[in-house]
Every structure is written in C-alpha cells, then in structure tokens.
Amino acid sequence: MLNHSRIVGFPFSRIEGPLKVTGQAHYAAEHHAPGLLHGFVAVSTVAAGSIAEIDTAEAERFPGVVKVYTHENRPQTAESDDKWKDTAAVPGHPFRPLENGRILYDGQPVALVIAEGFEAARDAASLIRIRYIADEPHTDILRERRQSYVPAEPRGESMVPPPPRGEPEQAFAAAPCTVSAEYVLEGEHHNPMELFGTTVLFENGGLTIHDKTQGPQNTQAYVCNVFGLDPEKVKVRNDFVGGAFGAGLRPKHQLFLAVMASLDLQRPVKVELSRREMFYLTWRPATVQRVSLAADRDGRLQSVMHHAVQATSRYEDYQENVVNWSGLAYRCDNVRLSYELAKLDVSTPGDMRAPGAATGVTALETAMDELAYEVGIDPLELRRRNFADHDQNQGKQFTSKALDACYREGAARFGWDRRSFSPRSMREGHDLVGWGMAGGVWEASIAPAEARVRLSVDGAVTVSAAASDIGTGTYTILGQIAAETFGVPLGRVKVEIGDSTLPKTGVEGGSRTAASSGSAVQVASKAAVKTLLAHAKGMPNSPLARASEEDVSISEGRLVLERNHQIGLSIGDIMDAAGVSFIEEHGKIEPDEAQMKKFISYTHSAVFVEVKVDEDLCIPRVTRVVSAIAGGRILNPKTARSQILGGVVMGIGMALHEEGMIDHRTGRIMNHNLAEYHMPAHADIEDIEVVFVEEEDDKVSPIGAKGLGEIGIVGVAAAVSNAIFHATGKRIRHLPITVDRILGA
Known part of the structure; x- marks a missing residue:
C-alpha cells in the first residue's frame, strides 16, 4: 500500500502552534472551577x-x-x-x-x-x-565519594556495566600513548x-x-x-x-x-x-569520573577504563548509564567499566536530557581529545581510526550507523580542514580562537504503544493516543503519519493526546515517542485502510474486488488502485454501502524481541564547535556550532531541527553556565532562581547549523525513525571544552567552564 501525498518528511509547522502563541492552550495550572x-x-x-x-x-x-x-x-x-x-x-x-x-x-x-x-x-x-x-549535612560529592558503593539493586539491565573484556590494565601499562584524568560535573537543574x-x-x-x-x-x-x-x-x-526535559x-x-x-x-x-x-525537584546529578585511555603510536585504542561516582539521595538509588558508552563508542578489545553511587543529603536526582550519556560521553570525548594530542594526530582522525562497526559491549550488530557521514558532512560544513593543530595558534584580534569536536551516541528504541485512528465518511481523520507532547512535536508527527496514509491534508487530521483514557502509551522520554506512538498510528491507519478495502470488495461489481492491500492507496477521498488512480471508489460510497459512518481501528506496537537478540540501535552525531576566548579577560563565547545527526528517517525536518537546536543550547549551558551551587556547610542551594542560576540567554547563542545525514534503517522501528530529543545534547559540552583547550592551551576538566576556572587552570 503506497501513497504519494508525501506528508511525512516535510517541514510542517506545529499544528497546535496557533493555540500556544495566542494563549488558548491551557496548561496544568490554568484550569479553573x-x-x-x-x-x-x-x-x-x-x-x-x-x-x-x-x-x-x-x-x-x-x-x-x-x-x-x-x-x-x-x-x-x-x-x-x-x-x-x-x-x-x-x-x-x-x-x-x-x-x-x-x-x-x-x-x-x-x-x-x-x-x-x-x-x-x-x-x-x-x-x-x-x-x-x-x-x-553531607552534600559534597568530592568528599563523599570515598563512601561510594555499587548499587545492590540495578535500576535497569542496560545501566549495569558489562563485565571487563581483555586485559585493560596490562594493555594500558604497555601502551606508548596514554591519558588518565578525572572529570567533574556539577549538578544541573531542570528549568522548563x-x-x-x-x-x-x-x-x-x-x-x-x-x-x-x-x-x-x-x-x-x-x-x-x-x-x-x-x-x-x-x-x-x-x-x-x-x-520538561525528563523532569x-x-x-x-x-x-x-x-x-x-x-x-x-x-x-x-x-x-x-x-x-x-x-530547584528541589529532579536534577542532573553531580558526577566524578576517571577515564583512562591508551593507544598505539597510530592512535588505535589499546585500553579503555572508565569509572564514575554519581550522587544520589539518602532514600533512593537513582542510577544512570554513565560508563557503558565508553565500551561501545569506539573499537577496543581491552575495556573495564565501573559505576558507583554516593549517598548525599539531597533530593533524588532525575533524568535530564540524555541522562547518563550527556555525562559519560562528555568525559570520554574530552579524554579522546587529550589522547589525540598525546598521539599527535587530528582529533577527528583519531575517532575515524577507532570506528566501531558493532556493539562490543553486547556483541550485537547495529541496525544502522551513519556516523562516518556525520564526520564527513559535519567537518565539510564547519571547514574543519582549515584547523591548525597546535593550541593557541588561531587568533582574531584580542580573541583566541579554538575549534573542537566530539562524537555523540544515544540509544534508539521503541516502547510498547497503542493508538486509535478513525476515518469518517467525509474523509476527516482522528488520531487518539495517550502520548504526551512536551514541545517535541508529537501532535504534528502523529498527524502527518495519519494524513499521509489516508491521502488527506494535515489540516483534516485531528490529534487527541495527553489524556489517560486514550490508548495506552509509555511516558514521553528516552527519545522513543515518535518511533513508538508513530508506528502505532501507522499500524492503526493501515488497518483502517484494510477494513475500507474489505468493505469495497463486498460491493456489487467492485473494481477493487481482486485488489490486495499493497495494490491500493487513498487519494482525493477515493480508495484507488496504485497503478491507476482512475480505478477506485469514493470513501463515502464504500461506507454508505457498508452502512457505517466511520471506520475505527486500533494499532499496537511492541519491540521485536527476536530481533533485539541480534541487533541494537543508536542515534549518532558529530559536533563541531568554534569558541572565542578573550585573551585578557578569559571570557569564553561559543560563536559557531555544526551538529551533524544520524537519526534514521526524519519525519519532520522543522520539528527535528528544533530538537537539535534545543539540545545544543542545553549542551552549551552544561559546558559554560549551569551549576547548582550548594553551600556544603548548610547543604542548601544558594542560587535557586533564574537570576543566579545561569543558563544560556539569546546573547550567548550565535550560529548553530544542523545537518541530518541520510540514514535508512528498516529495523529500528516500523516507520524507520530514531529519536532526536536526546542526541542533540550529547557531546556538545565536550566539543566546547575541547575548543577551549585548542584556543587557550588550558585543559579544564571541571564543568561548567567558568572564567575563574580558566584563570586558575
């Protein structure tokens, strides 16, 4: 069953946008009685x-x-x-x-x-x-990490570090090029x-x-x-x-x-x-990490060791997948990963945009930059030489991986080939100019989801699911999928979401909603077309009597043969003959357990950043970013780009601005307001270019889409940090990188 209306993949504006900008969209605290x-x-x-x-x-x-x-x-x-x-x-x-x-x-x-x-x-x-x-109070992770422990009850199987492989300690000791450093990330707070x-x-x-x-x-x-x-x-x-960002x-x-x-x-x-x-609710936990990398003189990794200690509350063991990324991002046969928690007198942390990856990949990608300088090769070339063609942690094949295209297209757009290797070698007036880059990775998966689709006799379509739209474009994406299947303009589709009485979906998180609920909508839509065809076949002298599902599509209010749109029947006539005023079908999607035993899926990115640092004042500015993304099928380039832009801005905040400041003598947050908790403002953000590379994936989800909410932030902080090193020659391993930390380096 084909359709050439081509609504999916086009940059439609958000269908709920007019309600929001005119104040007609009522949020949770805007209801009255x-x-x-x-x-x-x-x-x-x-x-x-x-x-x-x-x-x-x-x-x-x-x-x-x-x-x-x-x-x-x-x-x-x-x-x-x-x-x-x-x-x-x-x-x-x-x-x-x-x-x-x-x-x-x-x-x-x-x-x-x-x-x-x-x-x-x-x-x-x-x-x-x-x-x-x-x-x-005990709120200082740098002090309390000495009392850290391995959680007895894991939050999830995917968060448990895999067992060591090879001989990482011996390989590290024998390698000619090594780096080993500690990276500190202060706590960040969700502020939607x-x-x-x-x-x-x-x-x-x-x-x-x-x-x-x-x-x-x-x-x-x-x-x-x-x-x-x-x-x-x-x-x-x-x-x-x-x-929400996970809050x-x-x-x-x-x-x-x-x-x-x-x-x-x-x-x-x-x-x-x-x-x-x-500020007392969920937050990205403070984390201390030790990353040790070893390579031969050609830059090929010989050993990867990554240990993290992360903050949690006294009453719950909040856990993230912080270190596992270091075992799959690059090819290496000798790997040891470990993860511990430190109990603090704080509220339980919570998932904040790319939880675990935004933290762990930042340390890994900064260490990779350090290793590039230890070996003496370009940081991008180092990553290319260590390209992983499968997930060594789990011994599984990737459903797709277009990271090479991200490297190639991102570097070309950025002009990476014009970068000089030596730190402090690029200038513009009083500014030291630095170019840094990093890779990014985030899991791509689907969760069980259901949807209901109704096709009315007049051709109008209603899509219903309990899914949420936290600003990601869920309303629009689900509408586009149904509109394309039924051959109607997007304006003819009504989308009902955000209601517990609607068909079951999971929470909107983990970059799974578009792939999961979108696939469920597609299943329900195809089922409705199948039912419509069954009714058409039952009509006397039906021109579609011998047609199969693959032979037909809906175009201009008619169910027609795909090879010849002149042959078909109007939706109204089909429903009149069947004695119905609408067709309603249910769609359900679940992960393919058999496929998951062999394959695993991730989104990937390559982030290129330019910074300028005033040589006298040591004030850093991010002046240019190119983020190249491999995210499978892009359902709506406009909403997709917005997701990556938002992730990049949050990554800049992570690198340069955001820090929950606790007075460890009292255990109290000192900057619990938007005046003193610094986040990127308009003046902090300059040119951001988003590149979506071509990536086809017929296994990640029925609609071929991977999530985009998380991948936009992963690697950004590392790329900024690496650019600051290139500009100043100072390696700052404590985020955020503020003026005082640059001066004191």
Whole structure:
C-alpha cells in the first residue's frame, strides 16, 4: 500500500502552534472551577535533621485559610512502597510528602496551606513557625565519594556495566600513548518554562486531574495506588506541557498534595510550585569520573577504563548509564567499566536530557581529545581510526550507523580542514580562537504503544493516543503519519493526546515517542485502510474486488488502485454501502524481541564547535556550532531541527553556565532562581547549523525513525571544552567552564 501525498518528511509547522502563541492552550495550572482552592507549599530551611516543633496556629487564623496540612495531620495513604512506585521509579523508598518529621534535603515540603486564594495561601505559609534539630549535612560529592558503593539493586539491565573484556590494565601499562584524568560535573537543574502544577477538579462523579507530566497514565496509576482510587473514576490530562526535559517522568509532590487536599476537603484544588521549588525537584546529578585511555603510536585504542561516582539521595538509588558508552563508542578489545553511587543529603536526582550519556560521553570525548594530542594526530582522525562497526559491549550488530557521514558532512560544513593543530595558534584580534569536536551516541528504541485512528465518511481523520507532547512535536508527527496514509491534508487530521483514557502509551522520554506512538498510528491507519478495502470488495461489481492491500492507496477521498488512480471508489460510497459512518481501528506496537537478540540501535552525531576566548579577560563565547545527526528517517525536518537546536543550547549551558551551587556547610542551594542560576540567554547563542545525514534503517522501528530529543545534547559540552583547550592551551576538566576556572587552570 503506497501513497504519494508525501506528508511525512516535510517541514510542517506545529499544528497546535496557533493555540500556544495566542494563549488558548491551557496548561496544568490554568484550569479553573467554581470554588477552586489554592495551595502553597512551605519548605524546609535545613538540609538534614528533623522537625522538633511546628506551629501552624497563626497561619490557620489568617483570613481565607481553609486548612493547613503537616506531617501531624496528613490523611492516611498507602503504606507499601510498591504503591508509591511509578513506572519511572528507582530502587529505594519513594519520597512521601509530609510522611513524618524527618528532613531529607533542602527545600523539602513540610507543610501545605490551602486557602480561598493564592495570595492568602502564600502569606499564611510565611506565618508557620518551625523549630528544627539540624544534622550536619553531607552534600559534597568530592568528599563523599570515598563512601561510594555499587548499587545492590540495578535500576535497569542496560545501566549495569558489562563485565571487563581483555586485559585493560596490562594493555594500558604497555601502551606508548596514554591519558588518565578525572572529570567533574556539577549538578544541573531542570528549568522548563512551565512550573510544575496540578489542578484537581470534580467531574462526572470522579476526578479530572490536570497535571504537568510526561505520562498521564503514569500519573493516573500513581494517584490510584497511593489513594486507593478506582482508575475508572480518575482521568489525568496534560494536553499541553511547557517543557520538561525528563523532569516530568515521575510524579512530583504538588500532585500528591493537590489530590490529598481535594479528597479531604471535597473541593477542587490547585497547587503550583514556585521557581525556587523547581530547584528541589529532579536534577542532573553531580558526577566524578576517571577515564583512562591508551593507544598505539597510530592512535588505535589499546585500553579503555572508565569509572564514575554519581550522587544520589539518602532514600533512593537513582542510577544512570554513565560508563557503558565508553565500551561501545569506539573499537577496543581491552575495556573495564565501573559505576558507583554516593549517598548525599539531597533530593533524588532525575533524568535530564540524555541522562547518563550527556555525562559519560562528555568525559570520554574530552579524554579522546587529550589522547589525540598525546598521539599527535587530528582529533577527528583519531575517532575515524577507532570506528566501531558493532556493539562490543553486547556483541550485537547495529541496525544502522551513519556516523562516518556525520564526520564527513559535519567537518565539510564547519571547514574543519582549515584547523591548525597546535593550541593557541588561531587568533582574531584580542580573541583566541579554538575549534573542537566530539562524537555523540544515544540509544534508539521503541516502547510498547497503542493508538486509535478513525476515518469518517467525509474523509476527516482522528488520531487518539495517550502520548504526551512536551514541545517535541508529537501532535504534528502523529498527524502527518495519519494524513499521509489516508491521502488527506494535515489540516483534516485531528490529534487527541495527553489524556489517560486514550490508548495506552509509555511516558514521553528516552527519545522513543515518535518511533513508538508513530508506528502505532501507522499500524492503526493501515488497518483502517484494510477494513475500507474489505468493505469495497463486498460491493456489487467492485473494481477493487481482486485488489490486495499493497495494490491500493487513498487519494482525493477515493480508495484507488496504485497503478491507476482512475480505478477506485469514493470513501463515502464504500461506507454508505457498508452502512457505517466511520471506520475505527486500533494499532499496537511492541519491540521485536527476536530481533533485539541480534541487533541494537543508536542515534549518532558529530559536533563541531568554534569558541572565542578573550585573551585578557578569559571570557569564553561559543560563536559557531555544526551538529551533524544520524537519526534514521526524519519525519519532520522543522520539528527535528528544533530538537537539535534545543539540545545544543542545553549542551552549551552544561559546558559554560549551569551549576547548582550548594553551600556544603548548610547543604542548601544558594542560587535557586533564574537570576543566579545561569543558563544560556539569546546573547550567548550565535550560529548553530544542523545537518541530518541520510540514514535508512528498516529495523529500528516500523516507520524507520530514531529519536532526536536526546542526541542533540550529547557531546556538545565536550566539543566546547575541547575548543577551549585548542584556543587557550588550558585543559579544564571541571564543568561548567567558568572564567575563574580558566584563570586558575
């Protein structure tokens, strides 16, 4: 079954864009109802210890206050840890808001004020008096790594380092060219534009919960388990999500608090967190890594050793795949990878755009640059000489790998052949100019997903799935896939997502949604065409009586033979004859377990960066970036490019700006606002060029697409760091690379 309308692959603008830019798109905290109550969360001012006394009397007397909740009067909820674990949970004891008086981290919620208005709740919260018994906080990973440990319960099989192969220590000792260095990454904080908020409404005898989440069905299951509610009476919606980057994979405490208060008071309740509170939620954990590489005099790797210690909370073992990338990115027969955790008095970290890879690949790619200078060859040539043609960690073939094309096309666009080898050899006025590059890799996979597609008698199409759109373009991509199958303009497709009652999908994360839900939509769409053909075959003297699915397509409202569009029947006539006004079919997709035993899939990238560093002031600026991406079939070049642009900007932030500053004497975050937590602004971003190389992959997903949300950031920080070395001759191994660190190098 072919179609030549060619909607997939074209750069359509987002179909929900007009709603967003005109303010008609309502986010989680923008829903209202008569009698709506507002909540405000009071947070701890110590990082470790316990509450000795909490006095809420003055807050309760404040005009407009309905109730104040603390650990002393919180309603009962589920006891078992299993009831509190969502689908994205990690090993350990999930955080339970207001469970007891113990303080686990700075900014922990210690009370909830519910009032008739937001201002009343906020002002009353300031009147709560709390006396703490503070313990000495332990928040410095550089100090606490000495107490690190291997997690007893892995978060997932893919995060467990593979066993050593070959003889890495002996090969390292015998090699003529070696580097071994420690790399430190400070913690970064998710800061999407939309604050975390939840609005709980009473509708149709149940609850309708508008929540900022990357998975409405995950939120629904969490709420039902924790509060013992009937899933049939709990609907969760997240029609629009103002960014998340992984922060919305797990339910946040405002969800629990809003539902708790609403059920207790039997009134609609809204709780929205402040920007300050966003810093106490998920974050990319601080990490210390040791990477040791050895090569022969031609630059061919002889040994790779990568060890990482990563921060987690006292109550959960958050884990990432940090070191495994070093065993598959380049060909090497002698490899040892190891990973440990350090318990700190902090909130549990969380997935933040390319979790693990953004951290581990940064260290690996910086070490590769160092090795290139140790060997004395071009950094790009070093990578080419160590090209891996299969995954040595798992002994599997790649479904596709167009990294060579990324190297070639990215270098050509950037002008890499004009780069001089020696550091401090390129200048422009008072600026030292540096060119650096790095490779990137991220897993490409699909998750189980379902979708429903309805073709109406007038040719209109409706696509339904519980998938989320966190700004990635899910609405548009799903619409394009259906529009192409049914031969209709994109404007004739209505896309319904972000609703827990719709066909089941996983959380929107891991760069899997387009490939997973998109494939499910394609399966459902083809099933609808198959049903339409079956109806057509049953018509008297049907010109399609002997046609197969492969022979037909839909064009201009008719089911026609692909070889001759003059032969066919109108959709209206087919449905009239069948006595139906629409055809609705369900599509389901799951990973191919048999195929996964032999093949594995990744997206790849090559990132080229130009920096200019003022020789006197040591202020670095990223002036040019070329990011070449091998991401399989590109469903929409416009939304795809936006994903890579966003990833590059976040990578620049990781390299030069973002750092959660903790006063380790108190364990408190000092820069919990957007004035002092630095992120790239418009003035920090100059020219970014995105190149999508040709890559066909018939195994990664039924629609041939690989994810793009994550790969855009992987390797960017390393490329910036390598460019700064090329410009200044100073190797900075502590991110972010700020002026003081350049001056002190």
